[in-house]
Structure formats: C-alpha cells, structure tokens
Amino acid sequence: MPPPLSLPHTLRQYRLEATLGKGSWGTVYRAVDTHLLRTVVVKLLHTAGDPAAQTARLLEEARLASAVDHPNVCAVYEAGEADGQSFLVMQYVPGRTLDALLEDGRLDDALALSLGIQIADGLAAAHRYGVLHRDLKPSNVMVTDEGVAKVLDFGLARRTAPGAAPEDLPPADRADAADRADTAMSSRFGTTAYMAPEQFATRRSTEQSDVWALGVILFQMATGQHPFWMRSMNPAQLPSAIQSYPVPSPTGVRPDLDPAFGAVIAKALARLPDDRYHHASEVRDALRTVAQALVPEPGVAAVGIAPPVPLPPSEDAAPRRGLLGALADRLLPARGTAPDNAVAVVPFADASEAPGPAYVGFALADAVATRLAGAPTLRVRPPRALRGADTPVEAGRQAAAAFVLTGQFARTPDGFHLGWTLVAVATEAVVQGGTVEVAGDLIEAQRRLGDDVFASLAASGALPIAPAPQFRPVDAVDEAALPDALVEDYLGARSLMDGQASRSGLHADLIRATEAFERVVAEAPDFAPAQAGLGIALTRGVRFGYGGVGHLLAAQRHLDRALALDPSHIEATLYRAYTRLWSGETERARQDVQHLLHTAPDDAEVQVGAGVVLQLDGLLDEALDALGTALRLAPGIGPRVYNLRARVHLYQQRPEAARVEIDRGLSVAPAHTLLRTTDAVWHLRHGHLGDAVERLASVVADDPLLRLAHPTLAIAAHRTGDPERARSLMTDDLLAMAAADCEMAYRVGTYFAVAEDPEAALHWLRTAVHLGNHNAPWLLANPDWEALRETDAGVRRTLREVAASQPALHARWRRVLPARRA
Numbered sequence: 001m002p003p004p005l006s007l008p009h010t011l012r013q014y015r016l017e018a019t020l021g022k023g024s025w026g027t028v029y030r031a032v033d034t035h036l037l038r039t040v041v042v043k044l045l046h047t048a049g050d051p052a053a054q055t056a057r058l059l060e061e062a063r064l065a066s067a068v069d070h071p072n073v074c075a076v077y078e079a080g081e082a083d084g085q086s087f088l089v090m091q092y093v094p095g096r097t098l099d100a101l102l103e104d105g106r107l108d109d110a111l112a113l114s115l116g117i118q119i120a121d122g123l124a125a126a127h128r129y130g131v132l133h134r135d136l137k138p139s140n141v142m143v144t145d146e147g148v149a150k151v152l153d154f155g156l157a158r159r160t161a162p163g164a165a166p167e168d169l170p171p172a173d174r175a176d177a178a179d180r181a182d183t184a185m186s187s188r189f190g191t192t193a194y195m196a197p198e199q200f201a202t203r204r205s206t207e208q209s210d211v212w213a214l215g216v217i218l219f220q221m222a223t224g225q226h227p228f229w230m231r232s233m234n235p236a237q238l239p240s241a242i243q244s245y246p247v248p249s250p251t252g253v254r255p256d257l258d259p260a261f262g263a264v265i266a267k268a269l270a271r272l273p274d275d276r277y278h279h280a281s282e283v284r285d286a287l288r289t290v291a292q293a294l295v296p297e298p299g300v301a302a303v304g305i306a307p308p309v310p311l312p313p314s315e316d317a318a319p320r321r322g323l324l325g326a327l328a329d330r331l332l333p334a335r336g337t338a339p340d341n342a343v344a345v346v347p348f349a350d351a352s353e354a355p356g357p358a359y360v361g362f363a364l365a366d367a368v369a370t371r372l373a374g375a376p377t378l379r380v381r382p383p384r385a386l387r388g389a390d391t392p393v394e395a396g397r398q399a400a401a402a403f404v405l406t407g408q409f410a411r412t413p414d415g416f417h418l419g420w421t422l423v424a425v426a427t428e429a430v431v432q433g434g435t436v437e438v439a440g441d442l443i444e445a446q447r448r449l450g451d452d453v454f455a456s457l458a459a460s461g462a463l464p465i466a467p468a469p470q471f472r473p474v475d476a477v478d479e480a481a482l483p484d485a486l487v488e489d490y491l492g493a494r495s496l497m498d499g500q501a502s503r504s505g506l507h508a509d510l511i512r513a514t515e516a517f518e519r520v521v522a523e524a525p526d527f528a529p530a531q532a533g534l535g536i537a538l539t540r541g542v543r544f545g546y547g548g549v550g551h552l553l554a555a556q557r558h559l560d561r562a563l564a565l566d567p568s569h570i571e572a573t574l575y576r577a578y579t580r581l582w583s584g585e586t587e588r589a590r591q592d593v594q595h596l597l598h599t600a601p602d603d604a605e606v607q608v609g610a611g612v613v614l615q616l617d618g619l620l621d622e623a624l625d626a627l628g629t630a631l632r633l634a635p636g637i638g639p640r641v642y643n644l645r646a647r648v649h650l651y652q653q654r655p656e657a658a659r660v661e662i663d664r665g666l667s668v669a670p671a672h673t674l675l676r677t678t679d680a681v682w683h684l685r686h687g688h689l690g691d692a693v694e695r696l697a698s699v700v701a702d703d704p705l706l707r708l709a710h711p712t713l714a715i716a717a718h719r720t721g722d723p724e725r726a727r728s729l730m731t732d733d734l735l736a737m738a739a740a741d742c743e744m745a746y747r748v749g750t751y752f753a754v755a756e757d758p759e760a761a762l763h764w765l766r767t768a769v770h771l772g773n774h775n776a777p778w779l780l781a782n783p784d785w786e787a788l789r790e791t792d793a794g795v796r797r798t799l800r801e802v803a804a805s806q807p808a809l810h811a812r813w814r815r816v817l818p819a820r821r822a
Contacts, residue, residue, distance in 0.1 A: 072122030099138035106224030120284035198770030215268025344401035371450030528565035535559035604634035711747035742771035
C-alpha cells in the first residue's frame, strides 16, 4: 500500500482535501473540482500487483456505474490516470450513511418506506442496464438531509451475464473481494451479513441476491435489528445462520409493524430465490402500495410515490403554433396514434359488498403493469400515468394505447376473487380475460394476478409479449460468405456434437467439436451458427461434468454473441436458458423455455429442454409428455431421450418403466455412456452392487472425463465396502464442476449423505436447490437421504422449503402447458 498523501494534494484539477475512507484496494478523498468549483469524491486505486489490470478494473467500474443515470444512484463524473495514479471522480453526496442512521435504532415507518422505495428504484435502474450491485448494505447508501437516498459503490458491480464466481475473476478482483471479506465487520454487520443464502452455495450473484440484500436492509429499517445477527454470535457463525436459521417474521420481531409492510419484507427475504421477488422493481411497487395505504386521506401524496407521468395532449387539444410547431407536426408522430404493442392498465374496480380503500384497485393494476413491463416488446401505460376518464376505453384512447386492461375484485373471507379483461380500444371488443382466486393478502394477490395475466397473454398471443421479429445485424455473416474449409469445419463440428449427444456420449467427440467450432469462430466471429455451436458444446460439457463455472461463463458469452447476431436462433435461446438455470437465474430460464414452447413447439430440442426443466421443477408426468413429443418429432435423438425418460421414471420410483426406456436406448446405441450410467443406477437401486460397480467402472474407463458418473461410482464403491476408492473419486476438479450444475451437485450431496458426512451433504443439497433442482418428488423420497431427512434439521428445513414452493411453481407452468389427458 502506498504511503498516505500529504493533504491538501492536487491531482489534475482536483484538490484533495480530506480522507473519507481507505482499504487495500484504494483510498477515497473529498476533493474540489477547481474548474467547475464543486465538491466531488475522488477514489484513488492502489497500484500494487498488475497496474494495467488495476486500471482496467477501475475503468470497468466507471463504465458500469456511469451507465446508470438515476437520481438514487451516485453519479460518476470521470475516470482516468494522472501522475501514474488511476482515479475515479464521483458525485459528492452530503449527509449520513444509512448505517449511521440505524445506529440509533429503527426508522420511522414513513422514512423507512421512502428510503426503501428509493433504494429499490435505484437498484431497478441498475438491473435494467444488466448491472448487479453485489455489495448492497447500509454503509453503501447515503441519505441526504432532504431524505434522498443514493446507492453508492458499484465497486463489486458486474454485468448480469457473466455471473462470475470469485475464482473466475481477475487477480485484482479476487484481491478486492478478499479484502472485503477480511474487513467484513467494517459496516456494523459487514458484507457477509447481506449475502443471500444461495450465494454461499453457488458463489454467484443474481438480481434476486441483490433483492435479498435489500430485504435485509428493509428488515433493519423497520425493526432496528438484523434478521440473523444476535449479540452472542461469533461473526463466523453468521453465514451458517443465514443459510440455516428460520427467517424471522418482521411482525414477530415488531408486532405493531403494518402487516402489509411486513409481508413485503418477508417476501424479499424468502430463502428460495423462486419465492422471492424476481426484480427490484417489484419490491419498489409493493412498497409504494404499502405507502399509499398509509395515506390518511385522498389527495395526499404517498411517501416515496412518484407523481403521475404527464401525458401528451389529447387529439382534440389545440394545434401546435408557429414555425417550431409546424416542424413538429411534420417530424413527430401523429398524436393519438396507438402502437400495436401499447397497453394501458387502469385501476381495478372494487365489487366487494363493503368496498374498501381505493388504493387496493390501484395496487392490483400497478402489479399487472409492472409484470407486463417485463416484456421488452410491450409499451405499458401504468395506472399512475393515466388521467381521469369516464371509461377504461377512454383512458386507453387518452394514453394512445391499442389495448386497455381492466378488471374488478371482491374480497373473500380467505383473500380475493379477481377478474380481468383485455379490450381492443379501436373496436371496444373483448380480446381475452380470466379470473383468479387468491387465498392470501394483497401482496399475494398482486403477485398471483400479475403472473396469471402475463402467462395467459403470453400463451394466447393476444399481446406481442414474445420477442418481435428482428433483422439480423449487418455484421452477421452467412454460411455462403465463408471459405470452404471453414464450412467443412463447422459442418464437421455439428456432426460430432450431434453424434456425441445421440450415439456415443463420449467426451472426445465433444472436445473435437469444441475445437472445430473455436477454429471457425476465430476466423469468422460474426458467423452466428458457429458462436451458437461453441456455446452449446461448452454448455453440454458442463452438463456432463467435463467443465465447471469457467466453461459456463464462456458458454454464456458465445450464446449471447450468437443471439446478438441472430435473435431468432432457437438453439442458442434454449441453451442460454440452461446457462441461466445453472447460474441460479431459474425464473428467467423458465421464461425462456416457456417462450420457446409457445413460439417453436414443433422443435424437438425445445421439447427436450422443456422436459429437462419440467423434471427439475418436479413436474414429472409433464416432463415425460415433453420428452415423448421430442421423440415423435425427431426419432434420431432417441438414445438421449430414452436416457432422460428413464431417469424421470426412476424419480417416480417406477423401475419397470425405467428398464424399458434403458433397454430401448441401449438397443439403438449400446456404447452410449450416459445410458450405460443410467443402467448402472438402475442396478444400484435394485441392490445389484457388483453389477453397478462393474458398469460404472466400464463407463469411466471408456470416458475418464465423464465426471457425471463419478459420484454414482463413489456411492456404489462406498456401499461395497471400499470407502478409500469412493473418496479418491471425489476430487477437487469434480467438486468445482459440481458447483456449476444442479444435478451434479445433488449427486455429490447424495454421496456425502451415504458416506455419513451431514455437513457436506447439506452444503451440496443447498447448492443443488439454488442452482435449480426443485424436483421435490425425488428429493423427498430418495432412500439415500432417509437418515438425514429424519435426523438433520438443516436438511429437513431445506426440503420443506422446496416442497412449499411446488404448488405456485406448478401453477405457473400449467398456465402455459397443454392440458394433460386423464
């Protein structure tokens, strides 16, 4: 670390006057910009290690933060170098950190709601740019004397797509992360205290891990306590508490807390990401609903609620005047034209026998608008952007919308009865509608209604929720433009990769395909099929245990590039869904697959992908249906599908049906390594230990790098009285690869369960769940876990959480799946 500067110190036009903070990564100063005569913050980066990498790190931080232009995010003014010193210049925000405010105890509810809405809004803005904060905590939030919240320090921020684990970061970033870990208690409870449970298992961040951190902050503001910290606790115990202890009820800690506010906090702190808010914007809107409910009289602005967005004049407004008006009339779109993708959502009418507060109808409509706004192809006019109108259709006309969505609700003893209708503004004809019964509070009604409307409209095609057709960018290269040698490389790679999946299952074939795709991409980086092929090959490598998180990140880069070149590429979209699944973004993965089922139902690979995700979500009969459809569409992929169907039958504890599928597959492809592995699992389940070991040993001998088979061989070896051999198979490489795939993680956890190592078993069970394995029927029935299900509280709690998530998860799926025959 360089010696401290003697202050005042001049760096270009910045006069550094006071030290605000320091760490091994750098020092922060209050400074004056002598050109613009304003107070700023200057962050100097220490140059230990690789100066070039450190400078690149600082510039990347500046680019990330400067992309987010929002009043609740600290602005970045400049990044550069002077006198061999890299520096970053940021907005100076006078005031106190939220951490300092919380030292005096909980905040007033109005202030807590206002700050929560502002923090969530700033976070949502960052997420819209694909930027995760990754270090949200009270010490990274400044509160001005006027009550404005500013989110600071995107020092750990990264683009969403990479989702890098610490070991995949450059050395400078690893050092920075390590420094934060070493100084974890510097923010009262520290960085670790705001990490989501899944981050301890997956070591990766998502939008929902930022939402968890926001939930912890909300809990502290509302109750004055951290949800998991106790005075008698050693700091090293906090990660275990976050992963294992029951999440306390905010209203249990503070009984006088408004129940709706407590429900928002509780949902933000749901242990399973799927049960949590999916986006920070949803937290913001839920808090706005609570804030509006606390307004004593109509006409009083709710805490933290933005004023209505002004709309352009209606068609009958006075015409524009003068030269500028004439130019505007010529150059701007005609007022009142309604784009086909514009929908206005008006407040729902209260049809209850005893109508309640008016904000409920507004809140329900706002939830629907927020959910629809998640579709980038829609233009949504939310209720707060609408002016008063006599009818919903008139509101739609005033908002220049092609459609208007309206509805009504009635309170029931258990919750709400909700009805909604989509109307075409031009014809006033009803396009679609539906009803929803909700047992629960207003927050649950908002979530269920938003999900139901979105899923119903996406499935019917009534609104253009599916991505609109796009032209390929001008830099995309067609096959005809490639040299013959590259075309041969590409076609050869496809043949090898398809053969590996359907016939051999051998790692060598996938490696040769990967190398061929890499040659094509190196020579023709704008050839979308090769980028997609390389991403698919790397993804399959992760799936079969050939690669870990590094392969997953590389796969994401190539698939993203393929889709940038050709947004209609079905396989690239499907395999991007797999990478999202294994990065912990399970809801986005489901949405990708559900969209493909709607837009490309006759693509066999889409049906295979649906079968895989449905099986992981515990919809085993539906998974068999999708896999059966894939087999009818493309009989040539039979061995792969037979293997997947056999595994589903095993999860259903239907060994006879599994045996039929295995035999069918082996009759077509007797050397297929994955089928042979499943065959060994069948023998293992039937107690044929010798046969199982023999078959698995044969698979490993033929393909030593097929690590997917290693945990199962370790289980078999342990059961046959050879624990040393079993332990020798559980290498560091294997565990690193298991951290990138939910089914591999579960197999590793099962080995530790059999080996009677409950701590390791629980860790890998949690990793599997957080990476997307929600196959509750099997998780709750697997005989290898029977002892731990009875004796280990952590295992029981984790399985209960998975089981509790199933009804809502299955209901969302069944809205988009065809009805099953009885």
